[in-house]
Amino acid sequence: QVQLQESGPGLVKPSQTLSLTCTVSGGSITSAAYYWSWIRQHPGKGLEWIGNVYYSGSTYYNPSLTSRVTISLDTSNNQFSLKLSSMTAADTAMYYCAGNPSDGRVLGSAFDIWGQGTMVTISS
Amino acid sequence: DIQMTQSPSTLSASVGDRVTITCRASQSTTNWLAWYQQKPGKAPKLLIYKASSLESGVPSRFSGGGSGTEFTLTISSLQPDDFATYYCQQYNTYPVTFGGGTKVEIK
Numbered sequence: 412q413v414q415l416q417e418s419g420p421g422l423v424k425p426s427q428t429l430s431l432t433c434t435v436s437g438g439s440i441t442s443a444a445y446y447w448s449w450i451r452q453h454p455g456k457g458l459e460w461i462g463n464v465y466y467s468g469s470t471y472y473n474p475s476l477t478s479r480v481t482i483s484l485d486t487s488n489n490q491f492s493l494k495l496s497s498m499t500a501a502d503t504a505m506y507y508c509a510g511n512p513s514d515g516r517v518l519g520s521a522f523d524i525w526g527q528g529t530m531v532t533i534s535s
Numbered sequence: 536d537i538q539m540t541q542s543p544s545t546l547s548a549s550v551g552d553r554v555t556i557t558c559r560a561s562q563s564t565t566n567w568l569a570w571y572q573q574k575p576g577k578a579p580k581l582l583i584y585k586a587s588s589l590e591s592g593v594p595s596r597f598s599g600g601g602s603g604t605e606f607t608l609t610i611s612s613l614q615p616d617d618f619a620t621y622y623c624q625q626y627n628t629y630p631v632t633f634g635g636g637t638k639v640e641i642k
Contacts, residue, residue: 448631457622457633457634457635457636458579458622458624458633459633460630460631460632460633471629471630472630473630474536474630475630507578507579509578511626517629518567518626518627518628518629518631519626520584520585520626521569521581521584521585521624521626522569522571522579522581522624523581523584523590525578525579525580526578527577527578528578
């Protein structure tokens with residue numbers, strides 16, 4: 412059974428770059444079976460998809476964040492990562508990594524694997 | 536972007552009630568629509584995918600319906616474990632988008 416675990420700093424200063432890692436266990440990140448995404452949730456609010464990466468390294472980003480986002484694979488450690496630059500207070504949120512099965516479509520299926528989430532606060 | 540609008544935003548119900556949540560899309564998502572349940576402090580959990588397919592292990596009291604731009608999630612007989620927030624999500628077009636959520640509260 413594939414499991415995901417986020418890691419990274421809980422506190423980031425304004426204007427800095429956030430770096431988060433999602434470790435995949437019970438499966439290979441180089442498998443074509445899954446797309447790997449980052450999703451965030453502002454306190455008390457709904458869910459916002461940030462972007463994803465496929466085993467090939469191809470990525471899709473939310474246009475609202477694309478200028479600040481990089482998602483990449485680390486195949487040697489079976490991880491994928493998120494970098495979000497120019498952080499502001501508006502980026503304070505719970506950040507989740509998630510996986511959705513590849514089904515032959517560009518987007519794949521629904522998110523059936525989620526990490527537990529990591530809270531990131533932006534403050535000086 | 537496809538905007539997803541859920542109604543109601545909050546729903547008060549009793550154990551045993553039949554509950555229906557609606558999700559409307561700003562344009563057609565065909566049937567590429569999922570429903571998630573989220574409890575406080577936890578990650579969302581997939582309940583329904585492809586509008587009406589029940590995820591493995593999810594109780595059969597949950598069902599999904601609809602296509603195009605209007606979708607429903609129905610809980611046939613509300614159980615104590617079902618008090619949570621529910622989100623719809625379209626995965627027809629990038630960017631993937633979620634509804635604003637429906638909180639199901641104890642009446």
